[in-house]
Amino acid sequence: MSTSRARRACATICRSDVTDPLDPHAARVDAVEPTAGRALVVGTGLVGGSIGLALRRQGWFVLGRDHSAEHLQRAIALGSVDAEADAGPVDVDITFVATPVGAVVDEVRRALVDTNGLVTDAGSVKTPMLELMSDPRYVGGHPMAGSELEGVDGARADLFEGRTWVLTPVEDTDGDAYARVRAIISGFGAEVVAIPPERHDTIVAVVSHVPHLTAASLMGLADDRSEEHRGLLRLAAGGFRDMTRIASGHPGIWPDICAENRQAIVAEMGQLIDNLEQVRDVVARGDRDGLVGVLERARAARLALPARFSRPDELVEIRVPIVDRKGALAEILVLATDLDVSVADIEIAHSVEGDEGVLILLVEATVGERFRSGLAAQGHRATLQALT
Numbered sequence: 224m225s226t227s228r229a230r231r232a233c234a235t236i237c238r239s240d241v242t243d244p245l246d247p248h249a250a251r252v253d254a255v256e257p258t259a260g261r262a263l264v265v266g267t268g269l270v271g272g273s274i275g276l277a278l279r280r281q282g283w284f285v286l287g288r289d290h291s292a293e294h295l296q297r298a299i300a301l302g303s304v305d306a307e308a309d310a311g312p313v314d315v316d317i318t319f320v321a322t323p324v325g326a327v328v329d330e331v332r333r334a335l336v337d338t339n340g341l342v343t344d345a346g347s348v349k350t351p352m353l354e355l356m357s358d359p360r361y362v363g364g365h366p367m368a369g370s371e372l373e374g375v376d377g378a379r380a381d382l383f384e385g386r387t388w389v390l391t392p393v394e395d396t397d398g399d400a401y402a403r404v405r406a407i408i409s410g411f412g413a414e415v416v417a418i419p420p421e422r423h424d425t426i427v428a429v430v431s432h433v434p435h436l437t438a439a440s441l442m443g444l445a446d447d448r449s450e451e452h453r454g455l456l457r458l459a460a461g462g463f464r465d466m467t468r469i470a471s472g473h474p475g476i477w478p479d480i481c482a483e484n485r486q487a488i489v490a491e492m493g494q495l496i497d498n499l500e501q502v503r504d505v506v507a508r509g510d511r512d513g514l515v516g517v518l519e520r521a522r523a524a525r526l527a528l529p530a531r532f533s534r535p536d537e538l539v540e541i542r543v544p545i546v547d548r549k550g551a552l553a554e555i556l557v558l559a560t561d562l563d564v565s566v567a568d569i570e571i572a573h574s575v576e577g578d579e580g581v582l583i584l585l586v587e588a589t590v591g592e593r594f595r596s597g598l599a600a601q602g603h604r605a606t607l608q609a610l611t
Contacts (some may be wrong), residue, residue, distance in 0.1 A: 259283045260316035263308055263338060265330050267298035269370055270345050271321030272378030275303040277411040280380045286313065290326075298375045312337045317407060320344035325479035331355050343404050347427055348483040349391050349420035356420065359397035362404045363420060365389045365427070366413065373473045384412030391420040392557070394550035398571050398582075401552060405569055414565060417556030428487035432480060433495060436488070438470040538567055539591040543582040543598055543605045545571075555582060558601065564594045585610075 259282035264275045267289045275285045275298065287304030289295040298304050318334040320327055320342070327346040334342045335358055343364040346352070352363050368386040370377050388408050392401055405415050418426065445463070481488055505513040545551050552571075559566050567585040586594055591607050598605040 261314065261340075262286070263288065263313055263315045263318040263334070264304055265289070265318060265320045265334065266322035266326075266345075267295055267303060268321065268374050269372065269377045270366065270368070270382075271319065272298050272301070272303035272375035273368075273380065273382035274319045274321055274345070274411075276378055276380035277383060278407075279303075279305070281407075281410050286315065290322075294375065298378075301375055301378070303375055303378050312339075314339060316340040317404070318342045320346070322346075323476055323479050324348050324483050328352060328355070331361060335361060341400050341404055343390075343408075347431065347480055349423045351483055352391075353393070353420055356391070356393045357395045359395060359400055362396060362401055363391035364404070364408070365391070365423065366408075367427075367431070368413075369472065381412065383408075386413055388413035388415050389418050389423055390415055390556075391423050392417055392553035393420065394553060396553055398545075398552045398580075401556075402569050402571050409568070416560050416565070417553065418560055419553070419557055424484050425487045425491070428484055428491045432484060432488050433491045435469050435472065435477065436481075436492065437495065438467045442467045442470040537588050538585045538610055539588045540608050540610060541584045541586055541591065541594060541598070541605055542608075543584070543603050545580055545582045545603075552582070554601065555584075555598065555603070558597055559584070559586070559594060562590070562593055562597050564590045 259278075262275075262278050262283050263286045264271045264278075265288045267275065267287045271287075271289075275287065278285050279302065285304045286306055286308035287295050287298050288308045289298070295304075295307055299306065315338050317340045318338050320330045320334060321344070322330050324346050327344050328351050331342055331344055331352065332355060335355070340360070342358075342361045344352070345364060345366055347365050349363050349365065352361075355361055356363055366383055366386065366388045368383050368388075370379075370382065388411075390401065390405060390408075408415055441463075445467075502514075502517055505517060543555060545555070556566070564586050567587070569585075570583040572581040572583060588609070595605045595607045
């Protein structure tokens with residue numbers, strides 16, 4: 224489902240008075256809408272350029288900054304950004320840091336000093352950012368999207384549509400900052416999920432970093448064999464091409480990624496090697512039943528990969544009274560990810576008095592009760608109702 228359609232469905236209910244029966248002091252609020260403003264994109268390559276295009280499509284005025292003047296001018300010429308950012312303090316509503324992983328920490332730190340808005344990033348490794356996450360203006364992020372094309376010339380406004388964009392809230396994450404960043408990113412058509420930073424790095428090692436290194440290794444094996452068998456690469460069928468497609472990505476980004484996420488990558492590669500050795504032994508023994516078991520398990524897991532959202536009219540609203548304390552928002556959002564509940568939209572209704580507000584979430588109806596039960600198990604008094 225289009226996330227923008229989900230937000231329009233939410234607006235129908237959220238623009239009326241919000242009075243939760245469990246919190247009579249909840250104030251009237253409007254749904255968090257990604258109102259266009261001024262943004263800064265640091266790093267105008269493929270991802271940064273695509274972020275700029277997605278923002279401009281939503282009506283934002285986008286400034287750009289890049290260590291390469293040539294790259295920045297190319298981004299301006301292609302319309303990824305409107306203009307170059309000043310060297311000094313920059314007045315923007317949000318900054319997206321989309322530099323190579325090795326530069327993300329320094330650029331986020333700089334943005335927190337010389338801009339006055341929210342700050343997020345697109346780095347694929349999050350634990351190096353833990354210290355900076357204590358700043359309530361910063362919300363760590365990682366779009367799970369890319370392309371075999373390189374640089375801003377490969378940038379597309381629709382690069383993030385239907386793709387997962389991870390946000391990594393921690394105890395110090397400000398609820399309003401999270402909701403605002405999430406609303407902007409949802410406007411790109413991405414599905415936003417919340418994962419703790421440390422868990423994020425382990426997960427991306429499994430689903431992104433190790434697969435890329437595996438594809439590179441398999442491609443290297445084929446290249447070695449091609450010297451012995453000249454026609455080998457010509458015979459490469461669809462399965463081989465599918466498995467090695469990501470090996471054609473730009474190699475320059477991977478030394479930084481492997482350095483920053485070394486521990487998780489090494490651990491998960493060790494597990495992969497163990498699994499391959501077990502499969503090799505099954506094949507060596509001629510264990511037909513064992514091999515079928517391995518393949519059936521893999522097939523079932525592959526078919527179980529989550530699908531995208533359903534239609535907006537199949538969503539339900541979950542309201543959760545939430546105390547203003549560190550980590551409360553992060554706990555609920557991470558629970559949604561753990562229970563495989565996709566959140567279509569989020570709003571925070573603040574109390575006029577006291578330290579309690581209401582968190583309003585839209586989720587798929589088919590998982591609504593599962594989510595409500597999970598919240599109840601954590602001690603939350605959540606309510607569930609259909610949108611109609």
